[in-house]
Amino acid sequence: MDDLLRDLRVAACFLTRLPVRWPADAPADAxxxxxxxxxxxxxxxxxxxxxxxxxxxxxxxxxxxxLARRRIGGQTGDVLGAAQQLAEVAVLCAAGAA
Known part of the structure; x- marks a missing residue:
């Protein structure tokens, strides 16, 4: 079980940019x-x-x-359109970052 978790940690180190420490007890062929x-x-x-x-x-x-509820008393078509545009920008930013 320890070997499995160590190998999973090695795989996570290799596949991500997140700071995952390389296991100290990993063999050369880890x-x-x-x-x-x-x-x-x-x-x-x-x-x-x-x-x-x-x-x-x-x-x-x-x-x-x-914000829409506080400023204009509820949602309108413009608010829904703004939400759609924000979601599209967020998806494109995520795709560009990947």
Whole structure:
């Protein structure tokens, strides 16, 4: 079990920019051994990124709805159009950063 977790950590080190420490007890062929876990590590990294993305979009929509309610008393078609444009810009920025 310890070897599996070490290999998963090595795979995460290799596949992400996040600061994950290289295991001190990793053997010389650790990267080659961890390749079997690349799909699992990638799925975990993607799920975490997707969760952060979804929370950010939810928070942005919530802030925009609160701002519209406070300023103009509710949502209108213009507010929905602005929300759509903000979501499109956010998606394009994420695609450009990837």
């Amino acid at each position: 990267l080659a051994r961890s390749m079997r876990l690349f799909p699992l590590a990638g799925a975990g990294i993607g799920a975490a990124a997707g969760l952060v993305w979804a929370l950010a979009l939810w928070l942005g929509a919530w802030v925009l709805a609160g």
